[in-house]
Amino acid sequence: MKIATMATGGIGGFLAVRLTKAGHQVATIARGAHLEAIRNAGLTLKGPDRGDEAETVTPWIATDDPAQVGPVDAIIFGVKGDALESAAKACLPMIGPDTVVVPFLNGVEAADQLLAVLPEASVANGVAHISTTIVKPGVIGQVGTFNRFVFAERDSRASERIDALRTAFNTAGAAAPATNDINRDLWMKFIMFSAASGVTAAARCRIGDVLNHPPLSELFRAVIAETAALARARGISLPSTIEKDTWAIVQGLPRDMRASTAIDLEAGRPLEIEWVSGAVRRLALEAGVPAPINSTLYSVLLPHKSGQGG
Structure with missing residues (x-):
């Protein structure tokens, strides 16, 4: 080809x-x-x-x-x-x-x-x-x-x-x-990535830190649940166990892994937050469902959107 x-x-x-x-x-x-x-x-x-x-x-x-x-x-x-x-x-x-x-x-x-x-x-x-x-x-x-x-x-x-x-x-x-069902598969990854992106960038941490600190674990799991709720509101056919399954996947990730958003933030590069936390915030408004946690993560990262302050 x-x-x-x-x-x-x-x-x-x-x-x-x-x-x-x-x-x-x-x-x-x-x-x-x-x-x-x-x-x-x-x-x-x-x-x-x-x-x-x-x-x-x-x-x-x-x-x-x-x-x-x-x-x-x-x-x-x-x-x-x-x-x-x-x-x-x-x-x-x-x-x-x-x-x-x-x-x-x-x-x-x-x-x-x-x-x-x-x-x-x-x-x-x-x-x-x-x-x-x-x-x-x-x-x-x-x-x-x-x-x-x-x-x-x-x-x-x-x-x-x-x-x-x-x-x-x-x-x-x-x-x-x-x-x-490619839309289901796309959202299944997005549910995890919205959490990984927002949390590891905002907290300047890695997956190992998320797993080692219970408050960060709770935050991560709350983002998973919030993004999954948005997907269901938009008619995506998710497995009933998606929240539990996603957290299980996170627990098996390399401890030094972090989302590309966190890497870009550290390097002072522009951030894709409009496509991740910002997208959850925007799509939730369109669907009429709450997304306060993703909205907060978006707000925290917004000053760094264009790469300044990295």
């Missing part, structure tokens, strides 16, 4: 390495020092499942201009929420009649936002379960060994293009199970 990663950050970089090693033509869209490093030395993936080893590949194309790529079979769309509109417009030269665009962004609104820019027939929906980041230009680091990518057409119907991309992921060592 011809696949583009837009852009080649943690998620796009992980998939670009795995898919390239599996023989697919992968165009990596990047910029600046990261792009230059990929061009000069290839794209490298490091992680605990490889010990001291690292996987390095030479992508089919490395560019900051999607027009140089042309139409592809699939676009892995993984940018920060605030960059969605501009990145989506940049994707247009890579869209062909059968191209599928799979968003792997934080939050639950990416697919709807993409519809404002891209052809409706091109947009699918997806959710990624993995912890990766750019550790230095040209190098992607993975925390933990888990990776799971769930995606489907927006209405969760079966399609040949989704099946083909899922097969490509699975044979490349990136787990991509089938789903019959």
Whole structure:
């Protein structure tokens, strides 16, 4: 398959390495020092499942201009929420009649936002379960060994293009199970991420701190319950045990893990709070349900939204 990663950050970089090693033509869209490093030395993936080893590949194309790529079979769309509109417009030269665009962004609104820019027939929906980041230009680091990518057409119907991309992921060592309800899967991750993002950023802490301090545990579980209540109010078909199940997952996470929001806050980078705590606050107002805890976390983090004070 011809696949583009837009852009080649943690998620796009992980998939670009795995898919390239599996023989697919992968165009990596990047910029600046990261792009230059990929061009000069290839794209490298490091992680605990490889010990001291690292996987390095030479992508089919490395560019900051999607027009140089042309139409592809699939676009892995993984940018920060605030960059969605501009990145989506940049994707247009890579869209062909059968191209599928799979968003792997934080939050639950990416697919709807993409519809404002891209052809409706091109947009699918997806959710990624993995912890990766750019550790230095040209190098992607993975925390933990888990990776799971769930995606489907927006209405969760079966399609040949989704099946083909899922097969490509699975044979490349990136787990991509089938789903019959992508909206449920998206919200199930969001329920946990809203808590992880808001709490580890606002408290400047890691998952181990959440588990070791009962008041933080109570706060974390309260955010889980609040976001789950919003999902149900919006008609999402959640398991009745979602709150309990989500907390059990959190207890099994690496103790040094924290959400990308917390990492960005420490580094003084802009925060995606409008897509996480802010989204819960906004969507709850629309649905007429309370969300005081997410609203408070959003307010606490708001002064750092643009990166100042990091």
